[in-house]
Each structure stands twice: as structure tokens, then as C-alpha cells.
Amino acid sequence: MKAQLTRPELDALPSYLPSPIPLDSSGAPQAPDAARLALNELPFGPLPGVLEAIIAAAGDSNRYPDMAAVALRNALADRHGVTPDRIVTGFGSVYLLELLLKAVCEPGQEFVFPWRSYEAYPVVAVGGNIRPVQVPCAADFRQDLDAMSAAITADTRVALICNPNNPTSTAVTRAELTKFIDSVPESVLVVLDEAYGEFVTDPDVPDGLVEYGDRRNVVVLRTMSKAWGLAGLRLGWLAAAPEVATAMRKLLAPFSTSTFAEVAAIAALEQEKEVRRRVDFITAERARMYPALKALATQAPVSQTNFFWLPMADPAAFAAHCEAGGVLIRDFPEAARVTIGTAAENDRLLEVTATADKLLTARID
Numbered sequence: 001m002k003a004q005l006t007r008p009e010l011d012a013l014p015s016y017l018p019s020p021i022p023l024d025s026s027g028a029p030q031a032p033d034a035a036r037l038a039l040n041e042l043p044f045g046p047l048p049g050v051l052e053a054i055i056a057a058a059g060d061s062n063r064y065p066d067m068a069a070v071a072l073r074n075a076l077a078d079r080h081g082v083t084p085d086r087i088v089t090g091f092g093s094v095y096l097l098e099l100l101l102k103a104v105c106e107p108g109q110e111f112v113f114p115w116r117s118y119e120a121y122p123v124v125a126v127g128g129n130i131r132p133v134q135v136p137c138a139a140d141f142r143q144d145l146d147a148m149s150a151a152i153t154a155d156t157r158v159a160l161i162c163n164p165n166n167p168t169s170t171a172v173t174r175a176e177l178t179k180f181i182d183s184v185p186e187s188v189l190v191v192l193d194e195a196y197g198e199f200v201t202d203p204d205v206p207d208g209l210v211e212y213g214d215r216r217n218v219v220v221l222r223t224m225s226k227a228w229g230l231a232g233l234r235l236g237w238l239a240a241a242p243e244v245a246t247a248m249r250k251l252l253a254p255f256s257t258s259t260f261a262e263v264a265a266i267a268a269l270e271q272e273k274e275v276r277r278r279v280d281f282i283t284a285e286r287a288r289m290y291p292a293l294k295a296l297a298t299q300a301p302v303s304q305t306n307f308f309w310l311p312m313a314d315p316a317a318f319a320a321h322c323e324a325g326g327v328l329i330r331d332f333p334e335a336a337r338v339t340i341g342t343a344a345e346n347d348r349l350l351e352v353t354a355t356a357d358k359l360l361t362a363r364i365d
Contacts, residue, residue: 013126034323035345038330040166040196040307042229043341044278046264050230053267054260065259068249072262075269076237080209085242088249090256093195093223093236096248097160098124100219100238103247104189105130105157112151113160114143116168116332118193121160131155141168141301141309145180152188159184160191163208164200167330167337169303174206181212189244191219196305198227198279199286205304209239216241224261226306227279228268235261282306285340289350293338296353311335318356325352 036043069089077084090096097120101111107129113121115134125132135151138144143165152159161180164171172180181190192208212218219240225231235257240248268275286303294300297310311334312318319331327349330337340346 009126013123033326035327035341035348037339037341037345037349038328038337039231040226040305040337040339041231042226042278042282042306043345044229047229047268047271047274049267049270050264053263057259057263060259063259065255065257065262067252067255069257069262072237072257072265075266079269079272080213080239082209082213082239083242086239086245087237088240088245088252089235089237089262090252091234091236091258091261092225093193093221093238094118094120094124095253095256096236096238097121097191097193097221098128099248099251100189100191100240100244101125101128101130101158102251103244108155110153110156111158111160112148112156114148114162114165116334117143117162118166130157137165137168137170140170141165141299141311142170143172145172145176149180149183152184156188158189158191160193162193162195163205164196164304166196166305167307167309167332167335168301169305169307169309170301171200171202171205171304173202173204174211175204177206177208178211181215181218184217186217189217189219190215191221193221195221195223195226197222198275199283199306200304201283202304213239219244224265224268227275228265229278230261230264230268233258233261233264235265282340285343285346289340289346292350292353296356297335307337307339309335309337321356322349322352325355327352 072089073084073087076087088096090099101124105111105128108131110131110133111125112133112135114137116137122132133151135144135148143161148159161172161177184190194208197207209220213220219238221238224235293308293310297312299311301309315331315336318336319329322329338349
């Protein structure tokens with residue numbers, strides 16, 4: 001029998017599925033004209049000034065980036081009213097979460113998070129030899145913070161709230177989150193993953209950095225991939241207590257913030273008015289589309305993100321139906337997830353769903 005060369009616990013870990021978009025052998029989309037509503041991307045082009053910043057930086061592409069990303073950290077610090085020593089940047093917020101777990105957890109300690117939630121959470125836990133503790137969401141697809149609080153033990157080092165939650169699109173309120181954070185021992189880091197925070201319109205849903213940024217055991221994760229339109233450049237950042245941020249920077253992969261990502265992010269941060277205009281368009285489309293999608297999937301929650309969560313009997317069959325109609329979405333075992341795109345793409349989606357076989361989308365009441 002062949003010797004096993006990898007850790008056996010990885011055999012049972014599902015691979016992260018990055019994209020349902022069919023690609024040819026060169027990596028180009030096989031359906032270039034399809035409405036790409038699967039990956040929660042913004043449908044617009046780069047923000048003004050971003051391409052120019054990237055092109056200007058190309059002349060130095062033979063040089064390494066600034067390891068400390070000083071200019072970007074200063075720009076983020078200025079915008080959010082924190083000190084630069086609290087900020088860590090890297091190639092995506094999930095990478096920073098993985099780094100955080102390595103910085104604070106010893107092998108076998110616990111990482112508590114909601115489920116269903118972002119599918120990379122158990123992957124980064126197991127990858128770091130950390131015990132993942134999944135706490136089921138409530139029946140309304142919202143995170144059950146009382147159950148999460150009860151799941152914390154003496155072995156817990158990190159507890160994460162995804163607010164708003166991906167993929168269920170729901171959010172927890174200020175009162176719920178404050179109660180949870182107050183209940184957590186000071187030795188447990190509370191991570192607020194706010195990748196979709198810019199799309200929140202419910203005034204009862206807090207900005208974690210504003211509300212809890214002064215708490216030593218709270219870490220706020222953010223990304224430039226969603227509202228800021230830099231998904232292809234992979235840039236995430238977090239704000240933490242200075243000692244946590246310092247420990248994380250010791251573990252950073254060398255040059256984990258590329259030159260192009262840094263200059264693009266700095267240029268994007270100067271376009272806050274345009275970002276708000278784009279986000280307002282998405283939230284207006286969200287309100288327009290919701291009644292029709294709610295009629296299709298009666299348990300669909302009100303979204304606080306740039307996508308919808310549509311519980312249904314056969315999500316895979318529904319996704320195949322949408323693909324046949326030129327719309328690419330994401331299916332999970334219990335629901336479909338549909339990103340909000342341009343007005344034309346959204347109209348195409350609504351047309352496709354209107355013709356869906358009811359056997360594929362049987363209502364769950």
C-alpha cells in the first residue's frame with residue numbers, strides 16, 4: 001500500500017469551488033455573452049483612475065512591492081480614522097483570516113463560526129490544524145448569536161460573525177452583535193467579516209469598525225473585491241489591536257500586497273462618491289428584483305448584500321435552467337445564490353426565472 005503523503009483529515013475536506021463559469025482550455029469563458037451572476041462581483045468596469053494607476057506602475061513591475069504596504073495602510077487609516085499600526089493588508093481577506101488563525105491559535109484550539117456561511121472558513125481552519133466549530137444558522141437563515149455564544153469553550157480562540165452573511169445575505173443587528181461581543185471572554189478574538197458591508201441599508205446593522213473598533217479583542221475584516229471593484233487584484237485588509245496586527249505582519253507571505261493591488265486600491269479610495277453611486281444602483285436593483293424572486297422562492301430572506309439567497313427544492317436543476325437561458329448563477333445543496341448585475345442582466349434573470357419549471361423551484365413553506 002502506498003504511503004500517504006498528505007494529512008489524512010484533508011481527504012474529507014471539500015475543495016473550494018471558485019467558479020461555476022465554464023472555461024475553455026485557455027481559461028477564457030465558454031459563454032462570454034452570458035450574464036455572470038455567480039460570484040458576487042460588481043458588473044461595472046474599474047473605478048476612474050484605477051487603470052491609469054496600474055499602467056503607471058507597470059514600468060516598475062521588475063521591482064518588488066513595498067513589503068509593508070505603507071502608502072496603502074496610511075490611506076486606509078486616514079479614511080477610517082484608525083492608526084496605520086492597526087492595519088494589515090494582503091491578497092484577499094480570507095488569506096488574512098488564515099493568517100490571523102495562525103497568529104492566535106495553537107493546534108487543536110477552536111474556531112467558532114456560523115453555518116451556512118462562507119465556505120472557506122472550515123478550509124482555513126483545517127489547513128491550520130485548528131478545530132472548526134460550525135454553529136447552524138437559525139431557520140430564517142440569520143446567524144444564531146446565542147447559539148454561537150453557547151458554543152464557546154475554554155479551547156475557543158476565535159469566533160467569527162459574517163455580517164452580512166455570505167451566502168445567506170442576512171445580517172445581525174447592533175443589539176444582537178453588542179450582546180454577543182459583551183458575552184465573549186476577553187481571551188477570545190471576535191472577527192467581524194464585513195466583506196459586503198457597503199451594501200447594507202438597514203440602519204440597525206452596525207459598521208463594526210465604527211461601533212467596536214476600540215475593543216481590543218475585535219478584529220474587522222474588509223475587502224476591496226466587492227463594492228470597490230478590485231476582485232481580480234485580490235486585496236483584503238483588516239483592522240485589529242496593534243499587538244495582533246504586529247504579530248500577523250510577522251507571518252505575512254513576502255510581498256503579499258502586490259504593487260498593482262496597492263496603487264489600484266489607493267486610486268479607488270479616492271473615488272468614494274462613485275463607489276456610493278454604484279452601490280446605490282445595486283441596492284435599488286435589489287429592491288426591484290426581490291418581489292419576483294420572493295414569489296419564486298418563498299423563504300428568500302431580505303438581502304443586505306449584492307446577491308440573493310433562494311431556498312428551493314432543486315437548486316442544481318434551477319442553475320442548469322438559468323444557464324440554458326444565458327444566466328450563470330451559483331447553486332448550493334439547499335438554495336441558489338444569485339448576484340445582482342446590470343439592469344439588463346437582472347432583467348434577463350427575471351425572464352428566465354419566470355419560465356422556470358415549477359418542479360425545479362418547488363416552494364418550501
